[in-house]
Amino acid sequence: MDHFVSIKDLTDYELMHLIKLSDKMDNNGDAPFKEQLFAGNLFFEPSTRTKMSFLVAERKLGIEVLDFHNETSSTKKGESVYDTAKTFESIGASFLVIRHPVNNMAQQLAEQINIPIINAGDGTGEHPTQCLLDLYTIYQEFQEFQGLNIAIAGDIKHSRVARSNAYALQTLGANVFLSCKKEWQDKSLDFTYMELDQAVKTCDVIMLLRVQEERHKQHDRLNKTSYLSQYGLTKERANNMLNHAIIMHPAPVNRGVEIDSELVECKQSRIFKQMENGVKARMAVIYHLFQSRGISYGNYNQKCQPSIVQ
Ligand code: NCD
Numbered sequence: 001m002d003h004f005v006s007i008k009d010l011t012d013y014e015l016m017h018l019i020k021l022s023d024k025m026d027n028n029g030d031a032p033f034k035e036q037l038f039a040g041n042l043f044f045e046p047s048t049r050t051k052m053s054f055l056v057a058e059r060k061l062g063i064e065v066l067d068f069h070n071e072t073s074s075t076k077k078g079e080s081v082y083d084t085a086k087t088f089e090s091i092g093a094s095f096l097v098i099r100h101p102v103n104n105m106a107q108q109l110a111e112q113i114n115i116p117i118i119n120a121g122d123g124t125g126e127h128p129t130q131c132l133l134d135l136y137t138i139y140q141e142f143q144e145f146q147g148l149n150i151a152i153a154g155d156i157k158h159s160r161v162a163r164s165n166a167y168a169l170q171t172l173g174a175n176v177f178l179s180c181k182k183e184w185q186d187k188s189l190d191f192t193y194m195e196l197d198q199a200v201k202t203c204d205v206i207m208l209l210r211v212q213e214e215r216h217k218q219h220d221r222l223n224k225t226s227y228l229s230q231y232g233l234t235k236e237r238a239n240n241m242l243n244h245a246i247i248m249h250p251a252p253v254n255r256g257v258e259i260d261s262e263l264v265e266c267k268q269s270r271i272f273k274q275m276e277n278g279v280k281a282r283m284a285v286i287y288h289l290f291q292s293r294g295i296s297y298g299n300y301n302q303k304c305q306p307s308i309v310q
Contacts, residue, residue, distance in 0.1 A: 001289055003116050004289060005107050005117055005122075005126070006126050023139075023140070025284050032062065039065050042096055044070050050129070050130065063094070081098075098118070098119065099119075104125055105123070130160075130165075130278075133274055134161075134248060136280070137248065137277050138205060145173050146173035148173075149203040151199035152166060152179070153178070153179035155210065155212045156178050170191075178191045202242075205248060206241065208233055211258060224256065228256060233259040235263065238266070238268070245268060246268050247263060247268050249264075251274070251275065
């Protein structure tokens, strides 16, 4: 694995390997790398969870983090994303984590830059590390994917999380259903659409998505209260969920829009668990990228070794 830009690059075997590796990523105090590594976290879009969990993951792996703030960087003098990335490569960054509003930006950089690129969200394209932490959270709960019924509900058209998760879950054998208002259906995603009222009665996982207002046209402003009652997870709908079913959301959550505020921390919610798992999933991706380049210690975490994918 040279880069981590699209979930579609991974086989079911590789996905399972990364999920299991995430589970083993304890901070056991050992430095896993033979050489000093530097991370460049290039966030050109707002982020709290993804940016901070990469930071924690990198620190736990003993990696030095090169601080970058778009607002005070030379991009404000007109420097391009490519030149910014090339600069980080030149001054010694070992890999780059990039979030950018333009679809395929991580992919483009991966073709132009000689250090690993990790996609932390590209426009409405993909969000593979969010996907991995979501897969890990589902695996923790059910220990398998085959035959699970999973509904992804919300702003499908504008969500990079929906795209990555739908493909990965299908690759792993889950039955994926999409649920949203008609205008937000995405014809490029070949999955069955289902009303949320039906999904809550039949699905093992209800994965909600944030309404991506920043990607909507000005005239698309939505009535938030009626959105919740028509398309969101209300307490009434949650009452119809299967006993063992769980609620997920990549966050940030618009409380009272996609989900009733009281459900965010209810017994069936795994929303904060997802965030916790994000650190381990990101550690696993970084560790795996450098392990396949031969610069991590083979004995960093003995428990991980048997099924390592090169
Ligand atoms: C997601 C993102 O940025 O795509 N958030 C995240 O990374 N946890 C989802 C969202 O913003 O709605």
